[in-house]
Amino acid sequence: MRAHLFYAGDNVRGLAILKRQGLLVDLVYIDPPFATGNDFLISEKRANSISGNGALAYSDRRKGKEYLDSLHHQLRAIKEVMSPTGSIYVHIGLAVEHHVRLLLDDVFGAGNFRNSITRIKCNPKNFARNSYGNIRDTILFYSNSPKEITWNPQRESLTTEDIERLYPLLDEQGRRYTTTPLHAPGVTQNGETGKAWRGMAPPEGRHWRYRPEKLEALDEQGLIAWSSTGNPRLIKYADQAKGKLPQDVWEYKDPQNPLYPTQKNAEMLKRIILTSSNPGDTVLDCFAGSGETLLVAHEHGRYFVGMDISSAAQEVIRQRLADLQVEWVEGNENFRLRISRATGQSKEFAGCRTGSTQSVAET
Ligand SMILES: C[S@@+](CC[C@H](N)C(=O)[O-])C[C@H]1O[C@@H](n2cnc3c(N)ncnc32)[C@H](O)[C@@H]1O
Structure with missing residues (x-):
């Protein structure tokens, strides 16, 4: 023992x-x-x-x-x-x-x-x-x-101040959220993420963060916000945040x-x-x-x-x-x-x- x-x-x-x-x-x-x-x-x-x-x-x-x-x-x-x-x-x-x-x-x-x-x-x-x-x-x-x-x-939980600063937007239900780009730096040579999705190529020198099927699924779940110019961004809710490292x-x-x-x-x-x-x-x-x-x-x-x-x-x-x-x-x-x-x-x-x-x- x-x-x-x-x-x-x-x-x-x-x-x-x-x-x-x-x-x-x-x-x-x-x-x-x-x-x-x-x-x-x-x-x-x-x-x-x-x-x-x-x-x-x-x-x-x-x-x-x-x-x-x-x-x-x-x-x-x-x-x-x-x-x-x-x-x-x-x-x-x-x-x-x-x-x-x-x-x-x-x-x-x-x-x-x-x-x-x-x-x-x-x-x-x-x-x-x-x-x-x-x-x-x-x-x-x-x-x-x-x-x-x-x-x-x-991980540390986010303070109210952190939440207000990092998630400044409110949806129709009053849920706090923010949006982040759906593309990331770097060019994909041959992969799907370098190709056009819904007819839209990733910006110069960047690639889509996800493969086309995942982008479709995110949109179906209402997790993509479309700007007035048709630019897609990923929605992230404060109540799903994992906390700060x-x-x-x-x-x-x-x-x-x-x-x-x-x-x-x-x-x-x-x-x-x-x-x-x-x-x-x-x-x-x-x-x-x-x-x-x-x-x-x-x-x-x-x-x-x-x-x-x-x-x-x-x-x-x-x-x-x-x-x-x-x-x-x-x-x-x-x-x-x-x-x-x-x-x-x-x-x-x-x-x-x-x-x-x-x-x-x-x-
Ligand atoms: C700064 S205090 C530690 C305080 C402790 N971290 C706490 O939370 O209470 C330093 C301790 O090291 C002990 N100490 C100093 N030299 C030592 C040695 N050679 N062997 C064992 N303990 C020693 C001291 O008696 C003292 O209690």
């Missing part, structure tokens, strides 16, 4: 355990510290402060070479446990994003770069600084191989009252998980923080492997995962690993037991 896995400790050690056991993950989302130079605090009242009272949630004081060397090492360890069709999304801040992209080029290959996604993270700010307000950060998306990746794009600018603001500092937006994680994994796949977040990625993965039928070194994060995660069946591995140096060795089944977590969150010590 499979369960989710959480490693409470340093992720390089946790990833080495996954590798030894031959466990592979299908999707990685990480949101490592951004080299901000701050300590992030957590208290009973607030979990998003870098000043005032509170216990240390995590320290983000590493900078420059020390920061980049450490992340480089972690990225290499992550690649070792990724399936060939896997993808990785690295959420990163402006101060280091250009360096981190070079690290990712090095580890995954520049040819496996897919997107640099701009994420709008908050409302516009009114700071009196001699620079523009910063309302964005970046998600760098790479695949593990140039060929096949898991890809299930999640996502682009590389996303607006997902983070929660106002997080459970843990820098907790990320659940809808954003849902988009990543649904797009880049399939039900039953395994999602890794080895900088898990609040555990939001883990919960969203679980809600959508994926297995998760979570890791975090911070005892404050571990406490938040332990509470949030209390009702789930999780193999909990203590990475504390005083503990000893007791997960049994590889089962030969790359996706089975060896030694999983039934019941809710359980502790396993490290050897």
